[in-house]
Amino acid sequence: MVAQKNLCVLILAAGKGTRMKSSLPKPLHPVCGLPMIAHSLRAAQTLHPGAICVVVGHEAPRVMDEIKQNLSAWGITAPIVFAEQKELNGSAGAVRAALPLVEKFKTVMVLNGDAPLVRGETLRQMHGAFEQGHAQSLVWGVQVPDPHGYGRILRNPEGGFERIVEESETDETTRTISEVNGGMYVFDVKALAGALALLTPQGPKHEFYLTDTLSLIQEAQGLALVFPCADYKQALGVNSRADLAVAEGILRARINQKLMENGVRLVRPEETYIDEDVQIGADSSVCPGSYIFGKTTLGTHCQLEGGVSIYNCTIGNNVKIKYGSYLENSVIEDGCEVGPYAHLRPGSTLKAKAKVGNFCEVKNSVIGEGSKVNHLTYIGDTDMGPGVNIGAGTITCNYDGQKKHRTVIGAHCFVGSNVNFVAPVEIQPYSKIGAGSTITKQVPEGSLAIARARQVVLENKGVKKHD
Template identity: 65%
Template sequence: MVAKKNLCVLILAAGKGTRMKSPLPKPLHIVCGLPIIAHILKAAQALGPAAIGIVVGHEAQTVVNAIQAGLSQWGITAPVVFVQQTELTGSASAVKAAIPLLQKFETVLVLNGDTPLLKAQSLARMTEVFEQNEAGALVLGVTVPDPSGYGRIIRAEDGSFENIVEDSDADEETKKIAEINSGMYVFNSHSLQTALTQLTPQGPKREYYLTDTLALIKQMNQPVVVFAGRDYQQALGINSKAQLAEAEQIMRDRVAAELMDEGVTLVRPREVYIDPGVKIGTDTRICPGCYICGNTVIGKNCEIEGNVYIKDSVIGDNVTLKMGTYIEESQVEACCQLGPYAHLRPKSVLKKGAKVGNFSEIKKSVIGEGSKVNHLSYIGDTQMGAGVNVGAGTITCNYDGKNKHQTLIGDHVFVGSNVNFVAPVTVHEYAKIGAGSTITKEVPAESLAIARSRQVVLEKKGVKKND
């Protein structure tokens, strides 16, 4: 999307969120693997704005620190400016605190900091309608099943904007209106700034309401437009843990629907947990109980059995992940097989056709093409060649108490069961390691290494038979 030099997005994220019953600031609560504010920032970034302003208040430094730490990961390249709201006297006060920023731009898109379900396409359409109507202001209106508690949008007979009536001020007839004010707007920056200076405090708390700027802009003979959002869920704000869970389910349902439309098979769509941004190829089949998180890419024709966990990893085509497999920050090439209950820790690589089986753990290692680590083994800090067979119970002893050391295993090595490699150690191609050996020295190519004591049998020294 082409960057809009005159557009500033302003996100209001200064509230306390007391109904969340948590010391964590509301914008930092997690929905589908990302903080609420991250979802909003990603939608704003898609517009190509000249700047994004974030109004902070409650636990301001905590919010600022978390956002600054995540901007690169979330793909936010627009300049982000933080604005401190010192007077918590309503939504208009939050916007007023940002006037020094807003003065630099022609158009301002105002968003709430608790609406993670917003879609970039909707925001883009809002700004387009605003520009087409040469409006002074545009408000996003949505029709909801239960409008109680929300301000109602009042339209004139011709359907144009007339005003907004708060729920507390509405008569019975007005309360029947289901189209409500979402609290999100597009403004002509100069008109907004002028209206903000003319506001008077309202209600028992003597607060300044941003909704009142619409009437003032209308009095300036500038058009005020209602943009009717088709999907009210995009405007849902999060004010409680129950609403947090609802937003999570809505977003996961969206992700599942999009993936199935692209040819992915989800056996029970509501029983898999897939983050937005995860990419999965056609005809991959995913069973219930799986968590696929972060920046994960999965290829075509994969079989992913139940209760598999994958995070920030790349999985190639035609891979089988059996029950209970756990993978993080790793790469699995085509035609590999893992599990059941295999564990890939970060920086692990499985080359094409490799196998890692029951209760085997791989850490920061490369398992070569066609190699097998099938049972009950730990392979850490290891470079393993192609065609290696690793017997059950094998361990690469990579830590000496102070430092980590590497094990190098060449192509087509055969490792018997219950072998310990005490790193640093190198085993060259086509070598064989006898079962039960502890290998501490280099093993030449095409040799047999046996490092265990000779079996000694002492007659009549076993367990005595009972009389």
């Protein structure tokens, strides 16, 4: 799409969000792995505007810092500027606070920072309708099943826009109108600035309503249009925890639908929880109760059994993650098997065809190609070569009470059950470690190391027999 250098997108994110009952500013509440404001920024960026201006107010420094620190992670490359609404006196007050920035542009689109479901395609259609209609203002109109709480769009006898009637002002006739204000607008900046100057405070809170500018623009011989959108769910705002759950459910259904369209098998989509930035290859299968979060990528022909949780992992092709496993910030290469009930902690890498089995924990370690860590084992701060077999109950003792130390296990080593490696220690390739050993020193290549006390049997010192 061609850059719209004369267009500014204004995102209103100044409100307190008191109904959220949270210390977290409302725009920062997450929906499918991204704060609400990130969803708004991404949708706005699809317009390729000259700038995106975010109006902040409540906890402004915190909101601005979060946005600035994550622009790259969210994939936002458009120019971002901020305006602060010092007095939280309504939506028009928020736009007034940004007017010195907005006045540099010909057109402004106004979005809400708490409406994470709007699609970029819809915004592009809105902007196109505004341009083609040669309008001075445009409001997004949606048909909703229950209009209670929304401002109704009142049309004139010719079907054009007349005015917006707020819920508190409705009567028996207007209360039944199902076309409501979707809360997003496009304005000619000069017409908007003129209308803002004429606003008077309204309602019990003496707020300035942006909706009133459309009627004022028409009174000044400007044209106001309604952009109808069939998908009312895009306009749903988040004002409470219940709203947040509804929005997340809708967005998760979208994500899952797109994955299935691209060849991913979701056994029960309604019981599968996948974040916005997750990528999954074709012919992979995800069973119910799976949670895939963050920027996880999953290759083709993978199998995820139920109850799996994955966060920020890079997973290759033909990987099997068995029931109940938890993986975070790790890399799993092609052909690996993990679980059941395995835990890969941050910094873990499984080379191709490696196996980490039931009730094993791996942390900040490399498991070599084809190596096996099959059961009841802790591997921490370890560099393991290819073809290693680790027996059950093996532990790397990597912490001395002050510092972490590394263990090195060379290629094709065989480690018996119940072995303790006291780091720092190196086991050179092709070595064997006897079961029950505690290894504190280097083991040379091709050696057999046994470090355990000799068995002593004292006869007649066992448990007394009872008749």
